[in-house]
Amino acid sequence: MKEKEQLVVEAIKNGTVIDHIPTDRTLQIVDLLTDPDDCYFLGVNLGSTSVGKKGIVKLQDKVLTKSNLEILSALAPQATMNIIKDFKIVDKMKLQIPDEVIKVFVCPNTRCITNHEVIDSRFRLGNGEHTCAYCERSFSVDRLRTHPSHGPHS
Amino acid sequence: MDSLKSIQHIISIKDFNRQQIVDILELAIRFENLRDDRLKGCVLGTLFFEPSTRTRLSFEAAMLQLGGKVLGFADASVSSAKKGESLADGIRVSSSYVDILVLRHPLDGAARLASEHSSVPVINGGDGANQHPTQTFLDLYTITKSHPELLKGEPLKVAMLGDLRYGRTVHSLIRALTHFNVSFRLISPESLKLPDTYIDFLDRENIEYDACQKIDDALEDVDVLYATRIQEERFPDPVEYNRVKKAYHLTPDTLKGVREGFQLLHPLPRIQEISPKVDALPQAAYFGQASNGVPVRKALLSLLLGKI
Numbered sequence: 001m002k003e004k005e006q007l008v009v010e011a012i013k014n015g016t017v018i019d020h021i022p023t024d025r026t027l028q029i030v031d032l033l034t035d036p037d038d039c040y041f042l043g044v045n046l047g048s049t050s051v052g053k054k055g056i057v058k059l060q061d062k063v064l065t066k067s068n069l070e071i072l073s074a075l076a077p078q079a080t081m082n083i084i085k086d087f088k089i090v091d092k093m094k095l096q097i098p099d100e101v102i103k104v105f106v107c108p109n110t111r112c113i114t115n116h117e118v119i120d121s122r123f124r125l126g127n128g129e130h131t132c133a134y135c136e137r138s139f140s141v142d143r144l145r146t147h148p149s150h151g152p153h154s
Numbered sequence: 155m156d157s158l159k160s161i162q163h164i165i166s167i168k169d170f171n172r173q174q175i176v177d178i179l180e181l182a183i184r185f186e187n188l189r190d191d192r193l194k195g196c197v198l199g200t201l202f203f204e205p206s207t208r209t210r211l212s213f214e215a216a217m218l219q220l221g222g223k224v225l226g227f228a229d230a231s232v233s234s235a236k237k238g239e240s241l242a243d244g245i246r247v248s249s250s251y252v253d254i255l256v257l258r259h260p261l262d263g264a265a266r267l268a269s270e271h272s273s274v275p276v277i278n279g280g281d282g283a284n285q286h287p288t289q290t291f292l293d294l295y296t297i298t299k300s301h302p303e304l305l306k307g308e309p310l311k312v313a314m315l316g317d318l319r320y321g322r323t324v325h326s327l328i329r330a331l332t333h334f335n336v337s338f339r340l341i342s343p344e345s346l347k348l349p350d351t352y353i354d355f356l357d358r359e360n361i362e363y364d365a366c367q368k369i370d371d372a373l374e375d376v377d378v379l380y381a382t383r384i385q386e387e388r389f390p391d392p393v394e395y396n397r398v399k400k401a402y403h404l405t406p407d408t409l410k411g412v413r414e415g416f417q418l419l420h421p422l423p424r425i426q427e428i429s430p431k432v433d434a435l436p437q438a439a440y441f442g443q444a445s446n447g448v449p450v451r452k453a454l455l456s457l458l459l460g461k462i
Contacts, residue, residue: 113263134263
């Protein structure tokens with residue numbers, strides 16, 4: 001399988017490889033973590049024993065910021081991250097899932113105060129669901145849209 | 155009462171653990187029929203952006219019976235919100251005029267936001283379809299007055315009837331009761347079922363429950379029936395409201411054969427879900443329940459103002 005991945009996803013010289021992303025969240029994560037000029041490679045629907053079909057993203061010459069890591073942890077807590085230098089893995093990292101993420105998601109509850117006042121949304125993570133700290137409703141990650149400030153062109 | 159020292163605001167029943175709930179219920183007993191001047195010099199601000207009768211009046215009565223004063227509004231159209239002022243700004247300003255605030259607001263989470271911008275304690279008097287914690291405390295107070303064994307770990311079966319989807323009193327009460335040895339029967343039309351998030355919660359906590367749509371034969375093994383109004387104002391679709399608005403009508407016949415000590419509760423107002431003929435029955439506990447709002451709110455006001 002590894003050999004097949006290497007055929008479809010180009011190796012990078014320096015940068016970050018994010019592996020074991022649930023395949024249906026791969027494009028969303030790319031969208032959120034990259035800028036328009038970034039160079040990256042991605043694969044989706046690759047086989048994985050841990051998450052079923054998985055996605056992989058290779059970000060050329062890019063190190064994730066703390067904010068990037070929060071988004072990634074909230075969207076794909078089971079993902080792994082490798083830091084690449086001169087085509088070699090120099091650091092392997094597991095994501096630290098934060099207790100709470102601020103201004104990452106938009107609350108899907110249209111009656112939530114966060115959709116009516118200029119305030120940062122806050123979601124608590126846990127039990128496979130994210131819970132709005134204001135309206136107290138819980139949502140699966142699939143139902144959450146990310147905050148416009150995390151868009152690729154923000 | 156050490157468990158209560160950390161409480162600064164009353165926003166959601168989820169913020170309270172079992173010991174805190176028990177201590178608040180015991181505190182409320184001390185305020186039953188009590189009138190004194192412990193809150194003299196204190197001012198309660200009542201910010202009601204949505205209509206309310208019982209909650210607002212019982213907060214005002216509680217404050218006045220303890221020597222405090224009240225100012226505020228009961229109609230959002232007379233507040234600066236009408237001019238477009240944000241809730242956060244409104245709270246910053248009004249909290250500088252008073253010693254404690256009670257807020258009712260149509261949007262979910264408004265009370266939590268208010269507590270983040272207020273310089274004084276905030277009590278949630280109902281935020282949209284989310285929480286109404288003081289109602290929950292008075293519901294629990296009413297139940298434990300008749301069923302004190304609940305606080306000692308004895309089992310109790312509670313049926314929830316009516317609007318289990320949008321009813322914030324139902325959501326808050328279910329969550330609070332799960333701290334005790336309670337099983338549930340959920341009786342509602344299909345379209346007003348308890349939301350999945352609460353069903354998942356009951357499953358996670360291994361709480362016993364069953365669900366049905368009809369009330370026939372559903373009360374024989376029940377100790378407390380918590381009936382609710384089908385709330386027109388929460389329905390996005392008026393057609394659906396018209397379809398279910400008369401789903402339940404409790405009469406003396408409905409209550410035949412219920413257990414000894416059975417209580418019928420309702421947060422009021424009732425529309426047609428309970429016949430006035432039920433009012434005279436010993437099981438009808440809803441008017442006493444509304445009265446219990448005063449000692450419970452006296453206890454909560456005194457607690458937050460450091461006067462217990």
